[in-house]
Amino acid sequence: MRYYLSIILSVFSLLAIGQEGQFSQYYASGQLFNPAYIGTNPNFSLNSNYKRTGTKGSENFLELMQASVSYPLKRRTSKEYQTGAVGAAFWRESRGFQGLYTAQKILLTGAYTVRLTRISNQNIIFGLQGGIVQSQISDSNFEWGSQFSRYIGFDNALVGESISTEAVFFPTFNFGVVYTTFDNGNYYIRDRSLLLGLSVDYLNEPEIRSNELGLATRNRIFKAFAYSSFKISPRWSLSPTGYALYSDGATQLNAGMYFSTFVSASRAFNAVFLQAGAWYRYNDSVILLAGFKLNEISIGASIDLNTTSFDINEALGNNLPSYEISLTYNLDLSRTPGNVSSPIF
Template identity: 30%
Template sequence: MYIKNAIRLFLMFFSLSYSSMGQDAVFSQYYSSSLYLNPALAAAEPTTTFSVNSRVQWKSVVTPYTTNQASLIVPIYRSSNKEANIGGIGVSVFQNKAGEIGLTATGVNLNAAFIIPFNEKNHLLTGVQVGFMQKTIDFSKGQWGAQFDPINGFNSSIPSGEYNFVSSHLYPDVSFGAVYYNNPRRDIREQGKSFYLGYSAYHFNRPNESVIASQSSALPVLNKFIAGGEYSINESWNISPNVLVAFQNTSTQINLGLYGTYSFGSADANGMIPSKLIAGAWYRIKDSYIGSIGIGSKFYTIGFSYDMNSSTLRQSSSAKGAGAYEVSLKITSPKIVKIQRVYQTPRI
């Protein structure tokens, strides 16, 4: 027997396979949640960086599908060179929650990433992510088929006959990734361009995620390919085309688009007054159109995006102003916080 609410949720999950990818944190503003895009990107931040994302979708249902994440990245510096980081460490947490029965996935992860320099303009970033994920569900809020009678309908006093479930399941999670970067310092005005290409594999250990005590269900590996660049148009304008391809088992997600950055005025000393405007558009193939806008300074970026469903589910997902809303905040430290390595490595 299936829970009545879970049937609806089950169908929703499969219809959202292009955007939700199972139990993983997937955001439309994926460039602002880098640790969930590729573990190697912990080495891409030259200063201490804190970011948060919050996403709400399917507001047409009683309990919307929500996804939240928070990440902190601290660069690693070698004691003999204070100018450029050689890697970074990070910590991140995320939570997905859906349905009236509270199907929730919560993850806590640690990241370590290092830079392998080919030369000054070409670097390879490598990283690993380890942590734990917990899945919880409140079966007492479900309505089971055995609890319905032909006269009175649902009757909670009737035993469900289902006793083989666990309400909470904790399991380890291991992921890795690599990113090739050309012009990793992103000296766009001097070099004119910067581009990257990366691959990551999440849940590489394929942990058992089943909430049925007598069964085992290996979590499929989530593969992600990313590519993009940043190009200088003039002193005020940069454009950044990018693509994300993710596939997990039989589910596939492809995001294509770009965003532009317009720099105006001169940045103030404390970095509080906005000095740039960011706007972008993407198409998640066979799923949705995405638009985003944001403002920022040299120390922070605030973004907002909206997903408009383009699939056959558009009619049901458009009720109550549905679609998906997402906000992001990224803060960078005005002062570099250094973690010095206690052993020597070849000079970068």
């Protein structure tokens, strides 16, 4: 019994200090990355990510998934320009032996774009996000020794032990701001672009109440990112990037680099855009990524050389590789290629 109580307390402590699984393809999960980020995409967008570490029979098991949709808001005067975007996202996490700890959230996002000047491509985008989070410790997938029959083996009609807790619900509010600038409104002939972003998750620091374990607080998570892209040849571009997180005394630092190229002519009917890169998460992991974009569809894949859940590997002794895939569909509603340069993933 002491073993099971230690599992419950360790998992619940994750809630108290703000630990949360995160995707490695940061830009492919933009609504979770920064609420203002959806304002950089002028297209109707459908996006999903799936990430997994280990097997359900392992204490180091981690499974993440998300699906999101965003719709741009535009205004037309003498020229069409984007005024913001709205979106929605669903996120789910399962962690621990047989997915003992589960969490999921539904988020609604709104972004508003402010043009700094009318003649240059410089914008500041403000994003606000709100939603509901549900977390629970559940043993519904467990098979207890008391449920095994000498005649038929496992019998789910027999009553087993229980370490489950009631589901906990709490609201969350997130805020973000993104600065964007680029040299040419036409994406296909653009040479330089820059994105800078700041955001805060759990701005309201919600209290999490559990009848079994009492009261805890979800700490704020502060995030900052920078991304720059520039041409190194007519078809090749180089994109250094950085990402930092801070929560309750814990800091995570990430540095990355992307290489991108058009396989065919950039203006061809079926232009193929390839991208490969890597991230180094300081004192934690190396992430290798590759992907391609064909017209409206983007697909990315990545591997982490160990787990990547905001320093949680140190607490649980994780060192297993993580695998992630992403799929994005962008429908250009205006057929004007004025979107901000950003990674596939």
